[in-house]
Amino acid sequence: MSRDATFEEGRETPLYLAALDLEDLQVLSALSQDAVFPITEMRWQARARRFALLLNRFRWEDLPAAERHKRTPERVQTLLVIDNVLKVSSQGIDRSDKDLILSLLAVTFTPGEDGMGEVLLTLAGDGALRLEVEALEVTLKDVTRPYVAPSRKVPKHPE
Structure with a gap:
């Protein structure tokens, strides 16, 4: 006999x-939009042909549009990993500024x-990371529990 799932x-x-x-x-890309990360949280492992970012991802999936005014926005630390990477280049990023915080707009x-x-990882402020890949293989994995977004606000974009 089957039964309905409980909330728990x-x-x-x-x-x-x-x-x-x-x-x-x-x-x-939609789930990682508006993720922020310090420039120091980018890693290219050339031998492994892997590029990884530790993002502070906004939890869009937890905040349906109809409920955005009722719930406290959350973020979660997430690994964005691109495999099969042959070459990495950047544009519009001062890689010498170790205090730089970047915001991911699209993948x-x-x-x-x-x-x-x-x-192509498009960043706010005209920055970008371009990764030449042998084949498309990207993973997104949450690695911490969600936490209240420090700003307590939902990211907004000009229309």
């Missing part, structure tokens, strides 16, 4: 998602030949 059985669980195509990447992919392509 539906506890929040951390996100752990992968993107292997453009459609999946759009979901990861996109431009396909090339034979599955290769470029992952």
Whole structure:
């Protein structure tokens, strides 16, 4: 006999998602929009062909549009990992400024030949990170419990 799930059985669980195509990447991009991170939390492991960011991700999935005025906004620390990376370049970022805080706006992919392509991490303030990849493989994994967003505000964008 089946029964309805209880509220207690539906506890929040951390996100752990992968993107292997453009459609999946759009979901990861939407979930990581407005994530902030210190420049010191970027790592490129050339031998492993892996680029990783430790983000303070805004929990968009926890705040439906209809409830945004009722609930306290939250963030969670999240690893954004791009594998199969052959080359990393940046634009509009002062990498010598160790106190720099960056804000992620979008993650996109431009396909090339034979599955290769470029992952572009678009940052607020005209900054960007471009990663040449052999194949698209991106993961997003929450690594801490959610916490109240320090600003207690929902990020806003000009329309």
